[in-house]
Amino acid sequence: MEKRMTNKVLVINGPNLNLLGKREPDIYGAETLASIEDKCQKRASDLGLTVEFRQSNTEGEMVDWIQQAEDNFDILIINAGAYTHTSVALLDAIKATLTPVIEVHLSNIHQREEFRHHSFISKAAKGMICGFGGFGYEMALDAANSILKND
Ligand code: DQA
Numbered sequence: 001m002e003k004r005m006t007n008k009v010l011v012i013n014g015p016n017l018n019l020l021g022k023r024e025p026d027i028y029g030a031e032t033l034a035s036i037e038d039k040c041q042k043r044a045s046d047l048g049l050t051v052e053f054r055q056s057n058t059e060g061e062m063v064d065w066i067q068q069a070e071d072n073f074d075i076l077i078i079n080a081g082a083y084t085h086t087s088v089a090l091l092d093a094i095k096a097t098l099t100p101v102i103e104v105h106l107s108n109i110h111q112r113e114e115f116r117h118h119s120f121i122s123k124a125a126k127g128m129i130c131g132f133g134g135f136g137y138e139m140a141l142d143a144a145n146s147i148l149k150n151d
Helices: 033-047 059-072 081-085 088-096 135-150
Strands: 008-013 050-055 075-079 101-105 127-130
Touching: 008 033, 008 059, 008 135, 033 050, 033 135, 059 075, 059 088, 075 135, 101 135, 127 135
Parallel strands: 008 050, 008 075, 075 101, 101 127
Antiparallel strands: none
16 A cells, blocks of 8 residues: 655654753753754744654653654654664664654764764664754755655
């Protein structure tokens, strides 16, 4: 059966991203997750997309959201936080879904500690944006728009 196209994007944020604004601002900037979401809502409406933002500190909940996305969303944007570097469960969930996934990180993970250089998410994501702070989420929306309109 053909997938229904609704141009709906789900943005999943992983552990500690609820602390943006006060968490290591020298690395992650002063912007809060709510402010990033606001900008994404504006960008999405300009592009004719709808976007839903979620955040969880729990790996299993993120797995559930990835599994359920297929029924309600056309594309996923994920910043898995520290689970990026540890979670085979998130990788398996992404491999199992038909929904395309775009990986985002605020910081440039390749300029940081060695343990942040490897991403399990990248093994299955369509592409990855890192190092542009909160603006990376808007870049990911542009990428989502191009995937949705061209695929
Ligand atoms: C992060 C990078 C991760 O290494 C870190 O654990 C995070 C945030 C980023 O957005 O730069 O929590 O995903």
